[in-house]
Amino acid sequence: MTKDECKKVVLDIIADIAPDEDLSNVKPDVRLRDQLQLDSMDFLDIVMELRKQHGIEVPEKDYIQLASLDSCAEYLTPKFTALGK
Amino acid sequence: MWRGGSVVLLSAASCLAMTASFYMTPSRIVITGIGLTAPNGNSLAEFRQNLLNGVAGVERMEIRYMGTQLAGVCHFDPLKYQKKKEVRVGTRAGSISIYCAREALADSGVAWDSIPKDRVGIYIGCTEHGNVETENEIYNVSKFNYDTKFWSHYHNPRTVANNPAGEASLNLGVTGPAYTIGAACAAGNMGLIHAAQMLRLGEVDFAICGGVSESIHTFGIFAGFKSQNALATHEDPQKASRPFDLARNGIVISEGGALYTLERLEDAQARGAKIYGEIAGYHVNSDASDYVLPNPTRQAECVRAAIKRAGLEPHDIHIVNTHATATPLGDIQECEAIRSVFGEGCPDTYINNTKSFIGHAMGAAGALELAGNLPSFDDKVVHPTINVDNLDPQCALPNLVLNQPKQVARVDTILNNSFGMLGINSTLIVRRFAA
Numbered sequence: 001m002t003k004d005e006c007k008k009v010v011l012d013i014i015a016d017i018a019p020d021e022d023l024s025n026v027k028p029d030v031r032l033r034d035q036l037q038l039d040s041m042d043f044l045d046i047v048m049e050l051r052k053q054h055g056i057e058v059p060e061k062d063y064i065q066l067a068s069l070d071s072c073a074e075y076l077t078p079k080f081t082a083l084g085k
Numbered sequence: 086m087w088r089g090g091s092v093v094l095l096s097a098a099s100c101l102a103m104t105a106s107f108y109m110t111p112s113r114i115v116i117t118g119i120g121l122t123a124p125n126g127n128s129l130a131e132f133r134q135n136l137l138n139g140v141a142g143v144e145r146m147e148i149r150y151m152g153t154q155l156a157g158v159c160h161f162d163p164l165k166y167q168k169k170k171e172v173r174v175g176t177r178a179g180s181i182s183i184y185c186a187r188e189a190l191a192d193s194g195v196a197w198d199s200i201p202k203d204r205v206g207i208y209i210g211c212t213e214h215g216n217v218e219t220e221n222e223i224y225n226v227s228k229f230n231y232d233t234k235f236w237s238h239y240h241n242p243r244t245v246a247n248n249p250a251g252e253a254s255l256n257l258g259v260t261g262p263a264y265t266i267g268a269a270c271a272a273g274n275m276g277l278i279h280a281a282q283m284l285r286l287g288e289v290d291f292a293i294c295g296g297v298s299e300s301i302h303t304f305g306i307f308a309g310f311k312s313q314n315a316l317a318t319h320e321d322p323q324k325a326s327r328p329f330d331l332a333r334n335g336i337v338i339s340e341g342g343a344l345y346t347l348e349r350l351e352d353a354q355a356r357g358a359k360i361y362g363e364i365a366g367y368h369v370n371s372d373a374s375d376y377v378l379p380n381p382t383r384q385a386e387c388v389r390a391a392i393k394r395a396g397l398e399p400h401d402i403h404i405v406n407t408h409a410t411a412t413p414l415g416d417i418q419e420c421e422a423i424r425s426v427f428g429e430g431c432p433d434t435y436i437n438n439t440k441s442f443i444g445h446a447m448g449a450a451g452a453l454e455l456a457g458n459l460p461s462f463d464d465k466v467v468h469p470t471i472n473v474d475n476l477d478p479q480c481a482l483p484n485l486v487l488n489q490p491k492q493v494a495r496v497d498t499i500l501n502n503s504f505g506m507l508g509i510n511s512t513l514i515v516r517r518f519a520a
Contacts (some may be wrong), residue, residue: 019169019173
């Protein structure tokens with residue numbers, strides 16, 4: 001999986017948990033919370049959907065890695081790769 | 086007591102006199118707005134029209150583990166007042182509450198933005214809450230070998246008993262008390278009764294109250310009634326809910342809600358509000374006799390006490406809206422209670438039933454059924470009990486309005502019965518408003 005593909009996975013999850021948001025112009029280097037209406041429960045949703053849909057665990061100490069699309073890609077792409085995705 | 090830095094001492098006699106005055110001359114409480122969703126209507130006008138036209142609202146619905154069942158399903162648009170995310174995160178009962186509350190506020194004409202939100206109370210009756218969400222989560226983790234790390238972090242806010250009222254408070258920005266009242270199927274009346282009490286106590290200045298139910302989304306309610314041999318079946322869904330008919334065979338479970346705005350009369354008049362009616366009397370009691378079987382003696386006591394509190398006699402009641410759910414025994418027992426109170430000496434008292442149209446909306450039942458009858462103050466028409474092809478002789482009551490609406494000479498008072506499991510009974514009387 002490429003980093004761009006990883007970002008697409010995260011955006012697809014966000015589209016489900018924040019269906020009112022316009023995701024057409026999300027800036028990858030800006031914190032998601034600074035450009036979308038996302039709260040702490042929504043980030044738990046992202047963690048849950050990564051677990052449910054992709055078998056990826058994100059321990060609490062690493063939640064900060066999900067701050068932006070870029071940091072998500074940096075953190076998650078190796079995990080997807082390790083799972084053979 | 087302290088007043089402006091000086092000590093004012095009141096004698097015990099003065100205190101007693103003040104207390105007696107407070108309780109003996111309670112504020113008059115009036116209904117100023119109604120918002121509802123029923124299986125056959127998403128506004129009072131639509132609901133009422135269907136009650137007069139004999140249009141029921143029961144349909145087939147797939148219930149998890151049980152296949153096709155009959156249910157009263159509401160078709161309001163939750164997105165009228167909620168964002169998609171709020172609907173996803175919240176509960177069906179929360180969406181029903183928000184829809185009904187917003188509709189009631191709009192109907193009331195109140196200048197909502199100028200009302201101090203800490204002086205608003207939200208009091209919502211529920212039969213149960215949390216079954217739907219718990220069943221959904223168990224079903225969800227069953228797909229993951231019951232590993233609880235897949236259990237939703239939304240489970241607790243969705244299942245706390247105050248959820249339906251809490252979601253409404255979030256949506257409306259109400260910072261006053263917002264909670265539910267658990268009273269089985271007597272709960273719809275209880276929401277109104279509790280709101281009237283809180284307004285009279287001065288706890289709030291404006292109340293949003295009534296009852297809601299999301300019960301059709303839990304298989305457990307269906308399975309429980311089926312195991313109790315109390316779940317209705319019929320080849321025609323519209324004929325499945327048939328209180329008082331010889332062929333009745335149980336309850337049609339429904340969802341829905343009806344919330345009212347209640348105000349003290351002087352407040353309503355000061356803003357020139359439309360007044361639907363005045364809370365005239367009420368009573369709540371308990372059977373203390375069985376988990377599920379009703380007790381006609383206690384029901385009759387409840388009805389009599391409500392009439393007495395209203396300062397009325399049985400012959401002063403013009404519409405009795407029954408609780409009857411179409412169970413073989415329950416209908417007979419309520420009829421026994423009504424017969425013992427109203428007997429033969431009440432020629433102007435007419436009796437009907439709303440569940441024959443919409444099934445049993447559980448915690449919303451009392452509130453919805455009252456709403457369906459309130460327009461009778463204006464049109465003097467009593468909506469009928471439909472689906473009575475062969476009246477059970479044990480349910481034969483004088484002036485039972487069967488199958489067709491009845492134009493009557495006057496409707497000044499409506500008495501609404503709602504009874505629930507564990508033997509809780511509630512009776513609410515609303516009178517035509519007269520200054």
